[in-house]
């Protein structure tokens with residue numbers, strides 16, 4: 206069951222940060238970002254999640270902390286309204302409490318969001334590595350969101366102590382640290398992971414992300430390696446399934 | 454010759470195309486240490502099995518428990534074959550169901566009656582239903598990290614379980630009487646039964662034995678609240694005491710579940726119960742197409758007879774003690790800290806200074822490539838077919854395993 210409050214955090218804290226890598230690596234995205242310099246702040250309810258997307262010199266920066274003076278402020282009275290914006294359907298009411306006139310900024314953001322979706326859903330060979338890297342980061346961040354906010358998953362994750370690392374044998378990695386009080390996601394390799402899920406290459410990882418792979422069979426065939434704390438692996442896997450439900 | 458697994462891998466590639474996961478259920482330890490473990494067995498005899506590539510292993514998993522007298526045991530297998538020639542799945546039950554039930558009621562001290570099925574999960578599910586039927590209550594208390602099969606109420610399956618399936622299941626930590634009492638207080642008059650294993654044998658953790666007052670205390674609380682006390686003896690049964698693990702730990706449960714070692718590898722399970730649950734059991738409808746199969750019952754009869762004749766629990770206990778002691782000594786000689794837990798017949802070893810099992814995976818992989826089949830995160834089993842020579846050979850392989858762990862991890 207999708208919890209709308211958690212989903213809004215997945216969008217703001219796990220999906221939107223993809224814009225940083227996207228504008229860094231995708232020419233089309235950086236061209237779009239170059240059209241406007243400024244910041245947009247998303248606020249859900251009075252005490253819901255917040256996040257600021259700043260576009261400057263063709264790059265995006267996404268920060269959870271609110272910037273002091275955003276150029277555009279979007280207030281969503283209810284998380285469903287923010288979620289509908291990302292889902293692209295249903296009632297998408299946002300009250301632009303600030304910067305109503307900065308239409309260009311909003312248009313740029315919406316074009317960038319479209320481009321992100323295009324890349325994340327693309328089957329092109331050229332964008333494959335980027336897509337894999339985006340998905341790796343998104344996955345770790347989304348797990349961290351669930352571990353912090355999903356009422357059921359929070360309980361399961363609270364038993365975990367250690368670091369899970371996802372990596373592609375030849376390329377990028379991301380990891381989730383469950384050891385501190387709050388679960389934290391980062392890109393890149395961990396210094397001493399307790400559970401490692403390694404994929405032979407990016408296409409395989411992306412197929413796994415699309416839920417098209419018999420992971421355990423691939424592990425036996427040596428194309429995926431599961432190493433270390435398999436119990437942690439099982440609990441992380443529950444989150445991966447949940448992310449699938451959330452972002453379907 | 455170093456062990457290679459070419460044929461295993463080829464076979465697995467075929468398996469993965471036609472069987473989800475390739476090998477459902479028992480994928481570990483293969484999956485944890487790819488390249489160090491065989492995937493498919495070709496034959497087995499005594500305490501050893503040979504994989505499809507011809508590699509030989511001394512087996513400390515014993516089929517995850519069912520093998521207690523040794524693979525391809527002459528007496529048990531002959532009893533099975535003889536009965537199979539007389540008929541297997543007949544339309545009506547055979548005399549063997551009566552003979553076997555009588556034998557079990559004479560053997561297990563809490564068994565006033567017996568109902569047969571095929572798997573451990575059949576027995577545990579029947580027990581849950583009888584507890585509810587007897588008390589006319591809904592809730593069942595289980596222990597966290599306990600395992601009772603893959604049926605929805607048992608909750609181990611990550612797929613396809615709805616909250617409704619588990620709505621009447623209450624979880625408490627194993628061995629925590631206070632937590633149990635709290636649950637009782639919170640659900641006064643609603644708890645039908647409690648199902649625990651006789652001692653705690655979780656995966657990925659040390660095994661824990663009950664303290665002397667634990668089971669008597671549990672019995673007292675269950676009686677006070679009118680709760681059916683169920684012991685899931687599927688894993689430990691027959692290895693600790695032929696009279697039941699309840700007897701071994703000084704407790705008489707109302708219901709107890711058996712399977713695994715009951716017929717040395719043939720598919721049969723049993724739910725046994727006390728007199729006061731007989732009438733409820735008589736009203737239930739439990740059946741399965743193969744539940745009355747006579748050859749498995751003949752195998753169980755032969756297995757029981759042999760376990761009694763050689764005092765199987767004593768044999769496996771002594772062998773387990775030798776193994777545990779030897780492993781402890783070899784690890785210490787390398788300056789490694791291990792924790793070896795559980796009853797000697799069903800021991801488990803993990804490295805004391807890690808929680809991520811990386812040392813265990815390396816150690817078990819090294820042992821496997823030297824012909825010793827251990828599991829990195831699941832308890833092991835001894836059989837009466839293991840010999841002191843097998844254990845000596847095992848300890849030599851383990852010594853090498855410890856050396857490699859020391860080299861890689863330093864401690």
Ligand SMILES: Cc1ncc(COP(=O)(O)O)c(C=O)c1O
Nearest residue numbers: 572573574600601602685687688
């Ligand atoms: C304690 C316990 N109960 C129940 C079961 C389920 O038995 P089965 O796999 O035969 O259904 C097992 C199996 O490992 C077990 O260990």
